[in-house]
Amino acid sequence: MTLLAAIAMFAPGLVAFLLILMVTLPLVMLIEMLPTLWLYVTPALLVYALLRFVPGIGRRALKLMPSAVLAMTVAASFIVPVLMNTESQRRAAMLLSSDSGTVPRMPDGVSIMYVSDHPLADTKCEEECQRFLFTGVARSFGVAKPGASTIRGSIASPAVIHRIVPLAQGCDNRLLRDVFADDDEVARGERRYLSEKLRQFRVKGQCFRSDPVQDVRADFVLVETASSLEPRRAENWSDLRFHRITFSRREIFRRDGDGLVPILRRTYAEYAPLKIPLMFRPPFVFDTATPGEWMRHEWVALEREEPRGMARWASNDFRVTGL
Structure with a gap:
């Protein structure tokens, strides 16, 4: 097939597509802009309609007043978003103004309670939980939802405590999430799970276990x-x-x-x-x-x-x- 034959074959369809695009694209843009145009023009039209019923109003005023209202409306469309964006930035910055403190260094063997209101958060032992436990920084890592009394008392729905316990207490890995180790924790090219650390604990007579609890008090929350x-x-x-x-x-x-x-x-x-x-x-x-x-x-x-x-x-x- 020659180039001219190919052009002759596809030209009618391409021309039809361009014609449709020339009609529909401005129409779509108009539909998108109609609500905004309505907001800008309506006040001027309303003023014009009211002035027509005012006795003694001159033609000049009948033309100038709606035009002035339209000009003020257009000016407001630039001024209002600038003011509102400035206020939004101020409010967002105010949220950061109450920040304080520094990241602590925790002593080994502490108890941790993690509380999150994320809709996808569950009670499984995720990466943070495993790293706290497997490095010995935490002797227990609990997971609870907001509303839990982390100071005193109990909660309506139990939280879950993850721990490294003696084998005699029983092992339960059902809530242990599969998490890959970082590259600097394994040999080059290997992919290992953090949970493989449990083999060392088993040699020491220990294993992983999760239990529901009512008491959610901990050394660090x-x-x-x-x-x-x-x-x-x-x-x-x-x-x-x-x-x-x-x-x-x-x-x-x-x-x-x-x-x-x-x-x-x-x-x-x-x-x-x-x-x-x-x-x-x-x-x-x-x-x-x-x-x-x-x-x-x-x-x-x-x-x-x-x-x-x-x-x-x-x-x-x-x-x-x-x-």
Whole structure:
């Protein structure tokens, strides 16, 4: 097939596609912009309609007043998002202003209680749990949901305590999550699980076990919570607002007698700034109805430079050896 023959074959379809695109693309853009145009033009039209019923109003005023209202509305579409974005940034920064303390170095053999409100959080022994236990920093690592009384008393739904116990107490690895070791913990090219450390414990007559408990008191309490000052996205018309701010918080408490002393608080906050000029996204209905929303830029994160991984909880050496 020659080049000219190929062009002749595909040219009609390509031309038809371009013609359809020339019609539909402006139409889609118009539909997207109609709610915003309606917001800008409606006040001017309303003023014009009211002035027509005012006795003695001149033609000049009848033209100038709606134009002035339209100009003020357009000006507001630039001023309002600038002011709202500045306020959103201030509110997000305020969340970080209460941060305090430094990452502690924990003594060996302490008891740890980890509390998280993450919707996917469960009671299994994840990487943090295994590294605390397998390095000997913690003699027990508990997992609980927020609402647990970590100071005194019990909770309605039991938490789970993970421990290294004598073989005589029985072993139970069902809540032990498979977690790969880091590259510096194994030979080059190998892939091993942290749980392989249990072979060394078994030689010493010990094994892993998980038990539900009511008493959630511990030497150190690690807390991770997430919250939102406003809904992250509009679920209904009552959620339509200028500010979208969410944050998560990491806190460490140390037991002191019958109470807990805060020793670290770190906050991660983010906000979604409005687009300039202010534009309105129309409602969308597919399988579920989505209400209208102000158009926004990508989320902007506010956080301090902090260590990652295990170093965010303690400055101990959490490398698991002997795998």
